[in-house]
Amino acid sequence: MQVTSPQFKKHTRAALANPHLQQALGNVRAGFIDKRKKAVDALPEFDQLRDSARDIKNHMLDHLDLYLEAYEAKVRASGGYVHWAETAEEARAIILDICRSAGARTVTKGKSMITEEIELNDFLQKNGIRPVETDLGEYIIQLRGEHPSHIIAPAVHLTKDQVEADFRRVHDHLPPTRDLTEHESLLYEARRVLRPAYFDADVGITGANFLVAETGTSIIVTNEGNGDLTQILPKVHVVVASIEKIVPTLEDAAQIMRVLARSATGQEMSVYTTMSTGPRRPGDPDGPEDYHVVLIDNGRSAMLGTEFQDMLRCIRCGACMNHCPVYHSVGGHAYGSVYPGPMGAVLTPSLAGLAKSGHLPNASTFCGRCESVCPMRIPLPKMMRHWREREFERGLNPATQRTGLKLWAMFARRPALYRFATSVAVPLLSMFGRRTGRFRHLPLAGGWTRYRDFPAPEGRTFMQQLSERDAVTMQGAK
C-alpha cells in the first residue's frame, strides 16, 4: 500500500489553497450529512440495528477462523475456487495467474477499495493486462491517473468542469463540438464509452461488501449496475475481499445492509444488492463460467486481540469522513493513503505501520462526530488516541511536540505549579488578545494560527472558574 501520509502537512497546505478542491468539497458538506440524517430519522429502529450490526461483527471476529473455514467449504461446494493471500504481493500474483489462465487482455473492474489497497491496476498494467474501472467515479480518476479521494465517492474532489476537460482529452474520437455542459451528458458519454468494455473483458473483478459463511455467497452493493455487468458478462468472475468481510448468515447480512446504505448515501437501500454464489449453473443462459474468491489478510489478523480489533467491524460506509471537519477542509488525498478520514487515520497505521503513517492519528480535532455517526459504533477517537500514545512511546513525533508535552506533563503532575502558571499566563494572553478576542499569531503555534485564529482566553482560568462555581453550588445546597 502506497502511503505518503508523513507529508500530511504539506498536502493540507496544497489542499487548502486549491480552489477546485474547495469548491468540490462543498458537495460533501452539503450532500451527505442531510441525506444520512433524513434516512436515519425515518427508521425508528436505526440505533437498535447499529447495536445488532456491531454484535454480529464482534461475534464473527471472535470466531473468524471458523467462519472462514465454513465459508470456504460452501464456495467449493457451489463450484467456486477460494485462494488465500497473506500479503498484497501474494494477492496480486494470484489474480494475475487467474487472468493469465483465462488468456485475459482486458479486465473490467467494479469499485473495490481492497484492489486499491493492493495496487492491483498498476500491477496488471505492467503485466500487459488492461484494467478498466467501470464505476463512474473510479473511471474518472483512472483517466486522471489518480487515486480515490473518498471510499464511496472516489471523484468527490473534482468539479464537473474538470471531468468535462478529462473527457474531451481522452475521448478524442468523439466530435469536439459535442455538448458536455450537463451532468447528464457526462454520465451518458461514460456509459456509451464503457459499454463495449464489458463485452471485451475476459475477466471481471469485483470487491465484496459481505461474504456469507452460511451459503458461500459474495454480496456487492452498488447504484450504477456496473458491478453486475462486470461480473455477468466475462467468462471469469474474481471476487477480491479482505477476511473481515465475512458474516455468518444471510440474516446477518440483512441487518448490516440496513445501516450501510443509510449511513453511506442516505438511501434506504442501494439500487443493486447482488448475491453471487459460484459460477453459472448447468442450464443457466448467462453468468460467468468460473468463479474465484481471493481472501486477503494483509495485516488484519494482527489487529485481532489488540485495541484495534474494533476497527475490523468497519463496513466502509464513509460516514466518518462525511462528518469530519478535517476531511471537509482538506479532502481525501491529503491523507496520503487509500483510506482517508477518521477510518483511515486508524486503519492506515495498522496496515502500513505507524512510522509510515506520519501525522494521521493527529489529523483529527477529536470532535467525536465520526464515532457518533459510525453505524458499527467504532470508537474512532479513542483508537486515534491509542495511536498517538504509541507514537509518543516510540519517539516518532517531532522534538517540539515531545518537549511541549513533557513540559505540560511536568505542570500537570504539580497542581500548585500548574495553577500558578496558568493564573499568570491566562490574564496575560487575555490582555494581549483583548481587542479582537482572537490571536492571529502565537509563538510555537504557527501550525494552528496559519489557517485559523486562536481564541483569546476570557480572563480567568478553568480552575478558577470551577472553584468559584463550586463555591456557589455549595452555597445553594446549604
Next chain:
Amino acid sequence: MSARDAILGKIRRSLGADASDPARRAAVTSRLELAPLGVIPARGQLPQAERVALFCTMAKKLLASVERVSGYDAVPETVAGYLRNNNLPAAVRMGADERLSSMPWVEQRALEISRGPSDGDDAVGVSHAGSGVAETGTLVLTSGGDNPTTINFLPDHHIVVVSAADIEGDLESALAKIRERYGKGEMPRTVNLISGPSRSGDIEQKLILGAHGPRALHIIVVDEPGVS
C-alpha cells in the same frame, strides 16, 4: 505452510483461540444452522393489502414507476401500453419463465418478443420477480435457466412483473423464501435485489438516472383474485 494455514494460524494466535475448542465450534454451528433473526423494522409488518400499498409507495420513492393490474392476463396489454406511452419500439426481450410464458402475449400482435439472454441490443427487458420487499420497495430476482441475469441490466427499460401475493414485509422474509425454494444453505447463482433504476451521484453528488443499468424501472404488480 500454505497461506491458508498461515492466516488461520495467525488469527488463532491473535485471538488466543483454539480451533478445536468445542464451545467455539458449537457457537458457530448453531448460528449457521439457526440463522437467528435480528431487529426487524416495524414499518413493513402490515396486513397484506397495506403491505402491497407500502411496496408501491416505496418503489415510487426510488423513482420506479408502478402499475397495478388485476390478473396475469392483463400483463401483455399493460406492457404494450408502457411501450406506446414511452415511444418505444414494440419489442421486448424476456426469459422462458413459465409465469411470463403463460400470459396471452399472442393478443398483442404488433409486439415482437425475443427469448433468452440479452446481448445488449434490447431497448426493453421483461422479468418476473420472485418477491418484493415492502419495507424498501425492493424487487427480488433470482437467476436460473428461465431467468437470464443480463435482462436485468442491459436493456434501457426494465419491466418487472411481481405478484401482489409475493410481497413480503421485510427483507428477511424474502430471504427465507429463497431458502425455502433452494434449500438451507443453497443459493441460485445470482440473487438481484433491485431498488429503483440505475443511478450515479459521482459527479458533484448530483443524482442522474441510468448510469450503467436501466434508466427506467417499471413494476407491474399483479393482483390475483382469490390468491393472497
